[in-house]
Amino acid sequence: MVQALADLKATQEMAAADFESEADAEAGASEVEVREARVGYDAQGQRLDKFVVGMAPEFSRSHLQGLIERGLVQVQGQVQKTAARKVLAGQLVRVELQPTEESQAFRAEPMALDIVHEDAHLLVVHKPVGLVVHPAPGNWSGTLMNGLLAHHAQAAHLPRAGIVHRLDKDTSGLMVVGKTLEATAGLSRLIADRDVHREYLALCHGRLADELHIDAPMRRDPASRVKMAVLSGGKAAQTDVYPLAHTAEAPWISAVHCVLHTGRTHQIRVHLAHKGYALLADALYGGTPALGLTRQALHAAKLSFVHPMTGETMVFLAPLPPDLAEAWAQAGFPEPAL
Structure with missing residues (x-):
């Protein structure tokens, strides 16, 4: 136990040192x-x-x-x-x-955050559609990370401002973020051990009547750097898909409940498309606009984990955002419950 605590402390100190070096470099780069x-x-x-x-x-x-x-x-x-x-x-x-846009990416930008829960160690935020989680080419500002830096001072001393997992820009839903080095390290361990449970609601093309338990490795698509694909030699990826409802007649659309067991980039989108059930409006993976949706019909609706500092069991739910709720109702599906 003593050695484990010492290792954790060393990891946290290294992360803090890396962050401070990066921040110092960026501060210097911001001078004209x-x-x-x-x-x-x-x-x-x-x-x-x-x-x-x-x-x-x-x-x-x-x-x-x-x-x-x-x-x-x-x-x-x-x-x-x-x-x-x-x-x-x-x-x-x-x-x-x-300075370049990239060199200025790590700066505070006040924004309205939909905070579902917050304590001294962590916060849970409901990310809206269109919000990028972390600065990257084409989105060096206006990200969730920029908002977190403005929300609380300690974020400036955390790697990636405490962000331990991500959602795609056009996927809505729940994310947990660390507020201290100890909590961030604890959340990262929980995610690595698959003890942060993430459940999604989605609308897909096709008539899905039976459960799907997808165990298919994924890696970068060699034909397109912006896509992932099911390919041998990829990283293990498992997704469980449970049918909730489907339209009464063609063109078939199904409402599904997805449970992640791994957290690969675009995992649900890729796995469903691989099985012939591309998400509505997910153009990257073969989905087409429907029911008024122009973004992939995916929402991180439930998040559960054991608090890394208090040991308390935490469970959070996020209702469907307006565009997805409207599409859900238009399809004639009952209100989802997880």
């Missing part, structure tokens, strides 16, 4: 630097963006082109917004080196 350089005879006639890359080689060319387009580059005191403009020997080029 101005650089100036005189065009030499060897650069006569060179494109402006190429010359600027030589002035700031630590930045990508695309980022520097963006600075030009934003009017942050001057030639002889005049703003130049055309990356292909040719520079002439003797001209003075001035660049305002604004």
